[in-house]
Amino acid sequence: MTLERNRTLSQIFKNMATIYKYRGGDDRFKSIAYGKVAKVINALQEDISEYKKNNSLEDLPGVGEGIAQKIEEYLKTGKIEKYESLKKSSPNELLEMIDITGFGAQSLKQIHEDLNISTKKELVKALQEGSIRKLKGFGDKKVENMLRGLKLHKEIEDRMLLSDALEIGEQILKWIKEIPNVKKVELAGSLRRKKETIGDFDVLLTCDEKDRKSVIDSITISAFAKKVILKGNTKISIIHKNSDRQIDFRIVNEDEWGAALQYFTGSKEHNIHLRKIAKDKGYKISEYGIYSTDTEKKIAGKTEEEIYSTLGFQFIPPEMREDLGEIELASKHLIPKIIQFEDLKGDLQIHTLDSDGVNTLEEIVNHIKSHFSYEYIVITDHSKSLRIANGMDEDKILKQIEAIQLMNKKLGEEFVKSGIEVEILKNGDLDISDQVLSKLDWVTASIHTNFNQDNTERIIRACENPFVHCIGHPTGRLIGEREPYEINFEKVIEASKRTKTVLEINGQPNRLDLNDKLAMLAQKAGVKLVISSDSHSLANLNYIKLGVFVAQRAWCTKESILNSKSWAEIKKFTKFHSKVMSTIIL
């Protein structure tokens, strides 16, 4: 994938921010500046050198003369002198621990300077043997806290999948709702924003002032609380027994609900940006409400809508709150109407017993008819060369087409479309003949083997096949297991547009492929997308909702999501033996 250079540069700036934070004093403001730029560069969707070419480096937020110079230096020489010299003067190995709970910049500094400790190993040893207690300010509790942070860090390094987190979130909600006198409870944080992986849970609740103590006690003594980390009048943190994850609870009064929900949902970057703007406008935002800076009077706080409208903004859906420009859009009342699950008219990737699914066509149709309100579905079993998935050969495909026709006759409507998830072979050929593909209503082409090569040409060739409508899980990544395979996404976008081949947002919990960033990029370029469940069982059909979350985080509207349209409209857009394609073939 491209943008590798942006990531490296962003990491350098992040490290510089860490070092400045460690140095403290006035340097902590440099830390803020570099930290901000690191995030900005990481989020860029074009190579940083393009900005240099256009002389627009300093147009990037947070980039001024000094940092622009450093970026240029990096582009020219591959390194930044200032960073190299900073590294020489700081305990870099220790600084890698700065994100661990209990290991702040000042603590690390004291440990390094007073105990002459420079490596992780030495630090862990000092913690375990207790020699760290010699330091001023390091009592029993603090040392214990650091050891716990170290242990937790190892466990939390692998974040959990959104789908698992949503399930646990439901369990937490059920638990809290059963506590007497709890009036309202909602999940906030990255789960509410539907990030693809979740580190911990944020739960907001209200109760009457008089019941606060009993509610807090109910939570902390519950069997669901494996360990209580922190307990105050408004904040509680525990380790959840079922998931071994941290849950942060926040208890607020009812008239603070909106402000608290907004604050607790984040993202952090979104909130900081919002608070800065509020400050400029003469307001102060906290989790308790919006206050006038002059009179210190509270102006809003009851609902989230009120928070945004008081600032003159349109409401921003939680999925969009990542400080990627949504605040600017909201100020102009230009927040797009993002896609909703209810907008979808069909599921375009479903597997049956005919390859590696576990249900028959009939079971699937019956289930969908009683649980979804789709206008159509597409059956897309695997093709022959994917042996491990019991892929279908030409004969079996033709038989399946007949079975589907029979099913539609029974239903009295063309509800089931015949499709396939066809293998893109190593050289970009497909493993099923055009002649057979031409008989299908919908062809999704995917890569499942031979990842270790540049797959750009391979995918472009599949796009150019006149019978391919869609590229399935275009980057092949498996969250936490496998990196995306190598493709030049800009070129894939170009081919997709040129050939009217759509790209899939696959809703499998560990795929979510395209991801939010790439889906956003694709929509921006004018590429059409589809959202599919890629289901292999009846329960899997709900995965399509995870795909919708990705699309929402990518700001996708109905206009970009093809399966929000009727089948007739889909046919109109895609090549479908259309004139567009025949000219390409000729």
Next chain:
DNA sequence: GCCGTTTTCGGCCCGACTGTTTTCAGTCG
């Protein structure tokens, strides 16, 4: 180091909790 519809200097989001202190710094989200 960045940034400015009151600023080219003097700020940089805001508040809760903990631990170690006697009034607050460090850390966290």
